Amino acid sequence: MxxxxxxxxxxxxxxxxxxxxxxxxxxxxxxxxxxxxxxxxxxxxxxxxxxxxxxxxxxxxxxxxxxxxxxxxxxxxxxxxxxxxxxxxxxxxxxxxxxxxxxxxxxxxxxxxxxxxLTPEEKEPTAEDDLLFIDRLPNNGFSPGQAPEVKSMTVAGAAFSGSWLRRWFALNPETLSLVTVKGDSMAPTLLHGDEVLIDRSDRDPTRDGIFMLYIGAVPCPKRITVHPVTGGLVISSDNAQYAAFDSCRRDEVEIIGRVVWVARRLA
Known part of the structure; x- marks a missing residue:
């Protein structure tokens, strides 16, 4: 019927x-x-x-x-x-x-x-209706001091399932951005060419994790923890060949957002 x-x-x-x-x-x-x-x-x-x-x-x-x-x-x-x-x-x-x-x-x-x-609330959106476009942040050099305004410097991004984003991250898609990883400082966790999704609404490093921040004028992923004695930020790389920065003051570190997802080509 x-x-x-x-x-x-x-x-x-x-x-x-x-x-x-x-x-x-x-x-x-x-x-x-x-x-x-x-x-x-x-x-x-x-x-x-x-x-x-x-x-x-x-x-x-x-x-x-x-x-x-x-x-x-x-x-x-x-x-x-x-x-x-x-x-x-x-x-x-x-x-x-x-x-x-x-x-x-x-x-x-x-x-x-x-x-x-089904009621309207129960009906699943079509694949086309569910698509959300996430902007990509350019990583060929920024002017320092612009982290809160990164959305105005976006380039073509990628489409994600809105229901998938909300189910896995419970985040507002408007606060998400894509960044392509450059270099090997975070290897083996993040490799050159990886695509990472960052949550720009989370720039608070009191909860340890991997953040995208500016090193000079270039956005770079780094692991940030809080020093147990000084309370300063410890900025480190997963690649042991790169030195860590100990006890940085919070106002010295320009954080774009927390890294919440990574995609990588395997072949």
Whole structure:
């Protein structure tokens, strides 16, 4: 059954499946609640959610009513529930909304797109909608003192999945930048040509880690720790051939951001 056919089933559902929308709040009660909460937006959101729940309930009722082989009991059994489970859901509104896994199973059973039985919040964005473009910082020399304004000096970057970024890093994509590593000072952790993602919102080295900072006028990745005695910053390279800088004052170090991700070509 196509999505278009599924949508057409919505007409006449109340007569064929005895669907009844859940009662809405009367206007006086609604006004009282808005005054009590001081937020009209919350009530509007509640009405939208209820409307969406009613739409899904009505569509499930229509699918069952239009089937020659299925009824409330058989589809309830498909979900591993008691025979009256879906009848109670459709006619009494209990539960208010079926579990997402149950709704996906019902959609597959009746041959419609699963998104038909999902709320807008549950629908996954398309691959194109999910793309976020992360700017790349040039690393052929900057003027010192510009770390807070690096976004104005970006060049063409790369596209990332927004949901992937939020899932793995819980970061605002607007604060992320790509930088290509130059040199071998951080080998073997970071190699020449590696692509690193830096979080420009995290320039606080009190939590040890690898940061992108300026050495002279060039951005370089370095490991930064806090000296346990002096409280100064210890700036070091993972490559032992490079000397470390001990007990640097915080105002002497210009940090662009923390390195949070690295990509490397293997062949």
């Amino acid at each position: 196509s999505s278009r056919n599924a949508a057409s089933l919505m007409q006449g559902t109340e007569d064929t499946a005895t669907y009844r929308p859940l009662p809405t709040m009367d206007s006086e009660r609604e006004k009282t609640m808005e005054t009590r909460t001081g937020s009209q937006g919350k009530n509007q959101g509640r009405r939208l959610r209820q409307s969406e729940e009613d739409r899904i309930r009505q569509l499930i009722a229509a699918l069952i009513a239009s089937s020659e082989h299925d009824g409330f009991a058989s589809v309830s059994k498909l979900l591993g529930r008691g025979h009256s489970y879906l009848q109670q859901y459709v006619r009494r509104g209990s539960p208010r909304l079926l579990r997402q896994s149950d709704r996906r199973l019902i959609a597959r059973h009746f041959g419609i797109d699963e998104s038909e039985l």
